[in-house]
Amino acid sequence: MIDANSAARSAPTSDGPGLPANIVDALAYPALAVTASRRIIAANTAARALFDDDLAGKDFVRIMRHPHALECLSRVIRTGDAETISLELQFTTRRTFELTAGRIAAPDEAFFLVTLLDVSAEIDAERSRSTFVANVSHELRSPLTTLAGAVETLQGPAREDPKAQDMFLGLMSAETARMSRLVGDLLSLAKLEAKEHVAPDGAVDIVRVIKSVVNSLAASDTDYPNRVEITAQPGMLPVSGSEDELIEVFQNLIENALKYSTPATPVSVTITQRPAMTPGAGGRAIILIEDQGEGMERKHLSRLTERFYRVDKGRSREMGGTGLGLAITKHILNRHRGRMAIDSTVGEGTRVKVILNIKQAGFD
Numbered sequence: 164m165i166d167a168n169s170a171a172r173s174a175p176t177s178d179g180p181g182l183p184a185n186i187v188d189a190l191a192y193p194a195l196a197v198t199a200s201r202r203i204i205a206a207n208t209a210a211r212a213l214f215d216d217d218l219a220g221k222d223f224v225r226i227m228r229h230p231h232a233l234e235c236l237s238r239v240i241r242t243g244d245a246e247t248i249s250l251e252l253q254f255t256t257r258r259t260f261e262l263t264a265g266r267i268a269a270p271d272e273a274f275f276l277v278t279l280l281d282v283s284a285e286i287d288a289e290r291s292r293s294t295f296v297a298n299v300s301h302e303l304r305s306p307l308t309t310l311a312g313a314v315e316t317l318q319g320p321a322r323e324d325p326k327a328q329d330m331f332l333g334l335m336s337a338e339t340a341r342m343s344r345l346v347g348d349l350l351s352l353a354k355l356e357a358k359e360h361v362a363p364d365g366a367v368d369i370v371r372v373i374k375s376v377v378n379s380l381a382a383s384d385t386d387y388p389n390r391v392e393i394t395a396q397p398g399m400l401p402v403s404g405s406e407d408e409l410i411e412v413f414q415n416l417i418e419n420a421l422k423y424s425t426p427a428t429p430v431s432v433t434i435t436q437r438p439a440m441t442p443g444a445g446g447r448a449i450i451l452i453e454d455q456g457e458g459m460e461r462k463h464l465s466r467l468t469e470r471f472y473r474v475d476k477g478r479s480r481e482m483g484g485t486g487l488g489l490a491i492t493k494h495i496l497n498r499h500r501g502r503m504a505i506d507s508t509v510g511e512g513t514r515v516k517v518i519l520n521i522k523q524a525g526f527d
């Protein structure tokens with residue numbers, strides 16, 4: 164029997180730290196070596212970081228109370244056949260691990276290797292992929308149902324009724340536009356995700372971009388003209404980025420401010436710049452978009468950039484929204500190495516701050 168207290172890491176032999184410690188130290192993820200009586204004889208840095216700094220000599224049961232893990236190790240000790248099981252363990256958050264236990268034949272005496280691979284990120288990614296597919300299907304289903312209903316009505320009851328035909332054709336055209344906006348937004352998200360690690364480095368006149376966005380919004384809706392007040396610090400330097408993508412960012416943010424507030428209230432856009440804090444670092448452009456609309460409760464703020472997240476789903480849909488605007492905005496800003504912060508108070512309004520990098524001279 165290996166004496167746990169003298170074995171491996173705690174007591175290096177003249178040939179080095181010993182086989183169990185050599186093996187666990189060669190692994191990047193948490194690994195422990197235990198004896199047939201489940202006493203820990205070696206643990207690598209990752210395992211000590213996960214459980215406890217002082218593991219050598221302890222009974223495995225003291226650090227791993229999960230019954231499935233204990234049953235698995237007992238079976239492996241009894242049969243010698245390696246096994247992998249999936250486990251949920253509670254640390255600061257609940258995490259999913261793949262625990263693998265196997266027997267290692269050693270010259271003096273066999274011991275057992277237990278490894279724990281954290282697969283939470285893969286599981287989360289898989290979950291968010293399937294939620295995304297479910298969301299897209301759901302978003303497409305409702306306009307499709309409306310279209311199918313309208314076609315049926317046009318073929319049947321409204322066949323001889325020009326007034327009803329006009330109404331249903333109008334409905335069909337609105338739903339088709341909604342679907343094509345949704346597909347367009349999904350495509351732009353996919354493209355942005357594919358190139359997120361490449362920062363666009365054109366020189367963009369941010370004041371001109373914001374003015375043109377405000378003009379095009381004013382032309383798009385009768386409630387929008389003359390509501391946006393733009394204040395720009397004189398001598399604004401160009402920001403680094405892609406003009407088309409920054410147009411998309413401010414189009415969504417200013418449209419949100421207009422659309423989620425009443426036509427009687429103004430929306431203010433303030434553009435300022437901040438010089439570089441340290442030599443060599445770049446300056447920043449700060450764009451504040453403030454509305455006096457209905458605002459949102461704090462609990463929503465951290466979720467607004469999730470795809471399809473809307474505070475009031477029905478209302479956003481009625482207004483033709485896809486719920487992808489802020490997800491696209493966040494991706495574009497990530498690509499620009501910029502930032503966005505949203506603050507809101509119910510009944511008072513919403514304030515969105517965007518920070519972009521001033522284009523550094525000499526990089527053109």
Ligand SMILES: Nc1ncnc2c1ncn2[C@@H]1O[C@H](COP(=O)(O)OP(=O)(O)OP(=O)(O)O)[C@@H](O)[C@H]1O
Nearest residue numbers: 419420423473474475479484485486487488489513
């Ligand atoms: N200025 C704002 N005031 C109040 N609520 C806002 C504001 N901006 C965003 N929201 C809330 O955040 C949600 C998500 O915004 P986002 O821009 O992603 O989607 P959308 O405006 O609904 O649709 P889309 O931008 O695709 O047309 C909105 O549905 C709305 O509930």
Ligand SMILES: [Mg+2]
Nearest residue numbers: 415419488489
């Ligand atoms: Mg929007």
